[in-house]
Amino acid sequence: MGINDRMIFSTPTPEEMYVEKVKVEGATCPKCGSDDVRRYGVGWFKGPRMVVKCQACYHTLEVQRPSLEDNWPPFRAAGYDWDPSPAERASKDR
Amino acid sequence: MDSTTTTPGAQQSDYFMRADEIESTYGIDLVTAETLRHGLIEITRRMWGTLLRSSFSNIIRDAMDFGVCVHLVDEDGSTQLIGITEGCTQFAFTHQHMTNIVLDEWGIENMGPGDTLVCNDSFRGGIHNGDLNLFRVIHDSDGRPAFVVTDAAHVFDIGGPGAGGFHNTATSIYEEGLRIPPTLITSGDVPVRMTMNSLLENTRSPLHMLGDVRALLGTLRTGEERLRALTDRYGTDTVKAAGHYALGLAERRMRRALLEVPDGEYTDEVTIDDDGVVIEPITMRVSLRVKGDEAEIDFSGTDPQSLGPISTGWQEAARSIIGPKVLLDPRHPMNAGAMRPFQVLLPPGSMVLCLPPSSQNGHPELACKLSRMMIDVVSKAVPDRAVAPDSGTSGAIIFAGTDDRPGLEGEPFGASLIFGEAWGGTQETDGISFCLSPLFNCRSNIIEYTEKAVPIIIWELGIAIDSAGAGRFRGGFAATYAFEALAPGGFTPILDSARFAPPGLDGGGSGQTTVGMLVAPDEDGGVQAWNGILPGERLTPLFGKFDADMRPDPIAGTWDERMRFESTKPTMTPLRKGEVLRVQVACAGGYGDPLTREPERVALDVANERVSIVQARDIYGVVVDERTLAVDEEATRARRAELSGGGHGPPLSYFRDGPRTEAEFRDLLLAPPVGSAVGKD
Numbered sequence: 001m002g003i004n005d006r007m008i009f010s011t012p013t014p015e016e017m018y019v020e021k022v023k024v025e026g027a028t029c030p031k032c033g034s035d036d037v038r039r040y041g042v043g044w045f046k047g048p049r050m051v052v053k054c055q056a057c058y059h060t061l062e063v064q065r066p067s068l069e070d071n072w073p074p075f076r077a078a079g080y081d082w083d084p085s086p087a088e089r090a091s092k093d094r
Numbered sequence: 095m096d097s098t099t100t101t102p103g104a105q106q107s108d109y110f111m112r113a114d115e116i117e118s119t120y121g122i123d124l125v126t127a128e129t130l131r132h133g134l135i136e137i138t139r140r141m142w143g144t145l146l147r148s149s150f151s152n153i154i155r156d157a158m159d160f161g162v163c164v165h166l167v168d169e170d171g172s173t174q175l176i177g178i179t180e181g182c183t184q185f186a187f188t189h190q191h192m193t194n195i196v197l198d199e200w201g202i203e204n205m206g207p208g209d210t211l212v213c214n215d216s217f218r219g220g221i222h223n224g225d226l227n228l229f230r231v232i233h234d235s236d237g238r239p240a241f242v243v244t245d246a247a248h249v250f251d252i253g254g255p256g257a258g259g260f261h262n263t264a265t266s267i268y269e270e271g272l273r274i275p276p277t278l279i280t281s282g283d284v285p286v287r288m289t290m291n292s293l294l295e296n297t298r299s300p301l302h303m304l305g306d307v308r309a310l311l312g313t314l315r316t317g318e319e320r321l322r323a324l325t326d327r328y329g330t331d332t333v334k335a336a337g338h339y340a341l342g343l344a345e346r347r348m349r350r351a352l353l354e355v356p357d358g359e360y361t362d363e364v365t366i367d368d369d370g371v372v373i374e375p376i377t378m379r380v381s382l383r384v385k386g387d388e389a390e391i392d393f394s395g396t397d398p399q400s401l402g403p404i405s406t407g408w409q410e411a412a413r414s415i416i417g418p419k420v421l422l423d424p425r426h427p428m429n430a431g432a433m434r435p436f437q438v439l440l441p442p443g444s445m446v447l448c449l450p451p452s453s454q455n456g457h458p459e460l461a462c463k464l465s466r467m468m469i470d471v472v473s474k475a476v477p478d479r480a481v482a483p484d485s486g487t488s489g490a491i492i493f494a495g496t497d498d499r500p501g502l503e504g505e506p507f508g509a510s511l512i513f514g515e516a517w518g519g520t521q522e523t524d525g526i527s528f529c530l531s532p533l534f535n536c537r538s539n540i541i542e543y544t545e546k547a548v549p550i551i552i553w554e555l556g557i558a559i560d561s562a563g564a565g566r567f568r569g570g571f572a573a574t575y576a577f578e579a580l581a582p583g584g585f586t587p588i589l590d591s592a593r594f595a596p597p598g599l600d601g602g603g604s605g606q607t608t609v610g611m612l613v614a615p616d617e618d619g620g621v622q623a624w625n626g627i628l629p630g631e632r633l634t635p636l637f638g639k640f641d642a643d644m645r646p647d648p649i650a651g652t653w654d655e656r657m658r659f660e661s662t663k664p665t666m667t668p669l670r671k672g673e674v675l676r677v678q679v680a681c682a683g684g685y686g687d688p689l690t691r692e693p694e695r696v697a698l699d700v701a702n703e704r705v706s707i708v709q710a711r712d713i714y715g716v717v718v719d720e721r722t723l724a725v726d727e728e729a730t731r732a733r734r735a736e737l738s739g740g741g742h743g744p745p746l747s748y749f750r751d752g753p754r755t756e757a758e759f760r761d762l763l764l765a766p767p768v769g770s771a772v773g774k775d
Contacts, residue, residue: 007450011399012443018394019439042390043411043440045433046172047194047219053437058385060437073408074442075217075450077199077275084204091206091282
């Protein structure tokens with residue numbers, strides 16, 4: 001993934017916007033038995049998270065930290081995974 | 095103990111915890127838990143006082159556009175907000191997210207004692223780049239991160255084309271001013287020179303910036319001192335246990351309140367006038383799905399992000415919970431526990447999750463509308479607590495420039511003039527007047543302070559008669575204000591609700607729309623209004639709907655080529671010395687049919703010159719004697735019967751048939767006031 005892909009986006013074109021919910025194949029809801037279980041990004045109280053959630057009864061099967069591939073939220077700093085410089089840890093390492 | 099406001103049918107024990115439950119769950123006794131729960135909030139009160147007394151910008155020390163918070167650190171390094179006090183409400187939501195986002199990116203393990211981070215980025219959970227957000231980690235005796243104290247404040251200027259941090263016609267974040275990713279501003283309690291210099295060299299007023307930054311840093315030290323006083327006395331583990339208790343209690347109360355909401359999906363939408371660049375209405379939509387003690391807030395169906403700067407980049411993931419908080423558990427102190435039952439869905443590329451490099455500089459107008467929409471949608475879920483729509487605009491004006499008065503030549507000045515919008519009527523009472531959106535809840539400017547800090551004279555601050563939405567319980571009145579520039583400057587309105595009037599609820603009427611104008615001073619060189627009314631011939635319309643005689647007319651008025659602007663959102667328009675700018679902020683909607691309002695309440699509004707004799711008769715169907723203020727009961731019955739005939743429906747905003755000429759205005763001023771015969775018989 002290029003550096004621009006998380007920092008600069010083109011203008012979206014759809015007239016109305018929807019959250020994409022990806023079906024989790026083979027998963028069933030332990031609460032209601034539905035197989036309509038989907039994974040998508042949400043704002044949760046600890047910030048951006050991915051949820052695996054039953055669409056029939058809205059039971060949350062799992063809350064996950066988003067991976068880089070999830071692009072959630074869309075923006076991510078270029079240096080997110082870089083090591084901190086000594087200057088940034090100066091008082092920690094003193 | 096906090097308020098015991100509960101839902102009918104619920105048991106008090108559902109909302110509170112028993113002593114044995116607290117002990118078994120958190121390992122501390124009830125008295126210690128409650129003492130420390132309040133102690134954590136008390137820390138933020140001390141921080142509040144420090145920041146209020148030591149900041150330089152008027153928007154911080156007068157308008158209280160700031161937040162101060164205490165968080166605890168969990169085992170995985172994430173944080174939870176456990177204490178916050180009065181200030182700008184939205185920080186109670188956003189700082190929970192922003193603290194996690196910023197410390198996740200920086201790495202909380204990289205923070206040492208006396209380190210402070212600063213960040214203003216709205217793609218990292220900030221609200222807009224005018225807000226500086228500071229983060230200071232507090233370590234336990236073993237050097238592990240235990241707590242975080244944070245504060246945020248709207249500094250007066252952060253550079254960019256528009257003074258005051260607002261650029262209403264920006265189309266990218268590069269046009270907003272300084273963007274600060276997480277950056278060390280103190281290292282081991284020593285200011286980092288390059289960060290300080292960067293801030294001071296990118297603002298129009300280094301004096302204000304330095305004063306505000308020192309105030310923010312001092313506020314965090316106050317927070318740390320008070321927190322250490324608690325941990326020294328009770329121990330870190332006990333204080334953290336009490337923090338978890340506070341979170342658990344807030345969560346429990348919110349979940350219990352959600353259980354009282356019927357399961358189902360509730361929907362709502364709201365329209366923004368325009369984005370300041372493309373003059374077209376913008377619609378936001380929400381679905382609130384309640385299932386048991388959890389809820390999903392889904393903004394799918396919302397319009398794509400705007401070209402102009404009013405879409406937002408993450409804020410609504412947190413701020414949208416204002417609706418449930420205000421209506422379901424309003425009195426319990428806010429903390430992250432109350433946010434746990436909610437998941438928020440934000441379509442990428444939409445108004446509520448714009449993509450970089452979109453500008454978010456005009457976020458307040460989206461925020462006001464979103465806050466209104468969230469209260470509207472929760473009102474549908476709990477109709478017995480419903481609140482009619484509020485003004486839906488912050489109603490503010492930024493005025494800034496360089497002073498040229500003798501002795502002050504060359505001094506930069508700037509102020510955010512915030513005098514209040516209005517809240518809608520409810521089933522029990524009239525809407526609140528002169529009060530900002532529940533999401534902001536900043537304090538109105540103090541006139542004397544403002545006139546001292548900025549070269550202006552405030553000629554008018556009041557209400558416009560008949561402007562609130564009529565109803566069984568009418569909407570509140572927003573501010574109508576006029577100020578004269580004593581030095582040349584530029585103004586940037588933070589306004590909306592000029593095309594679409596705030597609607598009423600359940601048969602209530604709409605409030606007046608927003609209008610802006612220049613006013614020619616009267617023969618004495620001042621501006622004297624009568625209950626918010628001026629002669630049309632003295633007004634030069636800037637934006638909003640006016641009639642053929644230049645009188646504000648929210649119903650039949652037009653917004654045409656006579657107005658200087660197509661939108662309420664120009665940026666830094668010059669205001670010459672001696673010019674008078676005047677704004678009537680949109681008023682709130684009424685609740686319930688105005689024909690069912692108690693006649694005595696109408697008569698009281700007439701006596702207080704909030705409602706005219708004419709509006710009382712034509713909208714409320716109440717006939718009031720102009721001299722004695724007595725209600726003519728027989729005539730009122732007849733009038734109400736007449737009005738409730740065919741075609742009766744919620745009234746539109748009311749058009750006040752005001753004076754056109756100076757002579758007509760003088761007649762109005764000299765006319766005997768209503769109630770002139772009261773007490774004389």
